[in-house]
Amino acid sequence: MMDCERVADYFREVYEGDSDTQTEKKVEDHLKSCAACREDFKWYRVTVHALANLERVVPPNDFLEQLNSRIDKNSSLFQFFIFQIKNLLNSAPAAPVPISAMSLAFVTVCAFLVYSYAPTDFSHGEKTGLSLKTNSQNVTLPSGQVSRPVDSGVVASAPFSPQSSTFSRAFVPYDGPGRSSAVSWHFPTVADQIGADNLTVESPQVDLALETLRNILPGIHGRLVDERFRNAFGEALVGVIIPSNRYGDLTSALVNHGAIEVGARSLGSESPAPTKVDSRNVRLYIRFTQAPK
Amino acid sequence: MTFNLETILNLICLTLASVSVIGSSVDNSDEDEELVRRCAGGDREAFNDLVLKYQKKVFSVAYRFVGDPEEANDLAQEIFTAAYQNLKSFRGDSKFSTWLFQIATNRGKNRFKYLKRRGFFMNKGSSDTDDEGDQFNRALPDQTANPEELLSGNQIRRAVVEAINELEPDHKEIVILRDIEGLSYDEIARILNLPEGTTKSRLHRARMVVKEKLKKVLS
Structure with a gap:
């Protein structure tokens, strides 16, 4: 006899007639004896049935005209470029986040490189009044x-x-x-x-x-x-x-x-x-x- | 073993139906191949023929992903535009319809994620409830209702739509392709590039999620 959890795993197979005879028999036996699983299976059937019977939708009558005008618009070079960007963002909507992060990282690295290789000279500091002596101060150090x-x-x-x-x-x-x-x-x-x-x-x-x-x-x-x-x-x-x-x-x-x-x-x-x-x-x-x- | 007339007739009908389905599938495939070849050569009319042939299915998939006619129209046009621009890269390894559905599901899934992040479905859900709240409340079934009896009501449709919109994108796409559009497991597995077993188990999990949501809302 199957337990309830295992029976639920076979709902799809049983519903679609995709299971072997032995499994189907076991599931049927369980469903006969377990009211909760029987109810659950009923809801499963209802769900699949409801999904299959959602109202049909049709495109607008001028769908083809709209599409052709959109394609023609995109054919100009500039529009094509914009379309590709939009395309990229739409096909990968999470892209703005990594793009922003990468841009930030790029700017940070550039700033770091510029700072690192900028000439620094303490003697220059001395000339501009930032010498050691003028900066000297008594610091009371903790023990x-x-x-x-x-x-x-x-x-x-x-x-x-x-x-x-x-x-x-x-x-x-x-x-x-x-x-x-x-x-x-x-x-x-x-x-x-x-x-x-x-x-x-x-x-x-x-x-x-x-x-x-x-x-x-x-x-x-x-x-x-x-x-x-x-x-x-x-x-x-x-x-x-x-x-x-x-x-x-x-x-x-x-x-x-x-x-x-x-x-x-x-x-x-x-x-x-x-x-x-x-x-x-x-x-x-x-x-x-x-x-x- | 005895066969009555009805059984024999049923068998004949089934056989004829199978032959006609297989035949039309082959014709469709050949027809698409020819249209795609002409289209890749710059024949716009051939592309229009492909659009006319698949616009209902593509629009339907788009609508199921976004749940709004205007968004669906925009998405469906985006799908066909992408197909038109990438048609030259279509190598014919798979059927044109499979390739088109691949574009449709990818774009649909991404648009769904995009809209979901911006609270599109949340706002939509609340506005729908505002508009039709009273009617919805009146239509709520009582506690003892049999689930199968609920099928006739509008409320289950609304509940199903809301449940689909709350699904994970991977679950949503498979429910759309199988349960709503009625594609075969084999075709879905090709579109989603998944093993058939994975397709089936993922569909089962998605259905169970929808089922739980329906139970919660309707009982």
Whole structure:
């Protein structure tokens, strides 16, 4: 004996005489004994019958004339072009959505490329009054430090500042040089991803470490842009601009040239400026401190 | 085994009908082939003949997809225009009627989706109800009505139309082709490019959906 659910699966076959004798017999037996399925089958028959007996419709008498005039209209080149567009949209009504999305993606990619390859130069910023010195400000840093492994394998520690916290976002506000608006937006760079920020380098010989830095900067297409102070404890603070994708090389080189630790030190009470990042370069301050002997 | 006269006559009639159907189908196919060939060569009259031959069926399919005479007229013209412009690409792998119905179902389905997204059927349904609400309410059957007795009423027709408009496009096209236009499973399978088994099971599911909607509305 079939169950009710299975019987319903055979409604079409039984109704259209498309089932084998055995199945038909089983379904008939079930229908005889099950009032609910019998009723259901009755509704099935009614449905098919009603569908087949919907009122007939006929085209208007001038259908052919209308059609010919439409075809003639479409035969001109311009109309043909419009028709093809309409055709495309009608044959694929969902097309406007992907077309819009693709257009948006295209514009975004173009904007990104233009921005990425636009010349950026911090020295220009200095000329226009956007130099490090004029931007300098005392930033009171929270005590929290964020450590991330960088691609060189050295653990760099970046003080957690409002700017560094923006690295986790998709876009980073940047008041870069040569740009009139106070805040512009750019896509995350390598520097964003590695969390580049001001560094502390602990070295037994600060002078040597500084010299090392001066030597390695040309090799990574970077340059020294600021040297802030040397205090009684032998600490030095220098500002550098390096390509954002060479951050890992810088930290590796510092370690290889005698710095015993990169990062992991508080910057103290004074910080010259938060890290500046644009699409290609990163400007950061490096504090050299004397390692305990 | 005994045959009475009525049985023998029935058999003869059936045989003659089959022969005539097969014969007319072959003639139709040949006739279409010739018209298509002439049409592809730029003979507009041949195209007009094809239009006159298929306009009722195409218009009917279009009407079932959109449920509105004006929209159906526009859709049917769009279908024939598309056929006219693409006739040169028709390679004759299938019958012309199958090819034309392919265009009709594709365009119909897409127009249906387009209109449905814009709430065309919702608005239409409500306006119909507003216009004919009282009549519709008066015509509602009582709870004990036998479903087969309902067939005579207008309300079931309206309920069926509404149920079709609420179907998924894939279900709707198959219901239109099979139950409303009465095409064979073989032809539907060719038009929709589906295996025949899939065609049958999809039709069954579509009918069950319509059935449930009818039951809900009418009982």
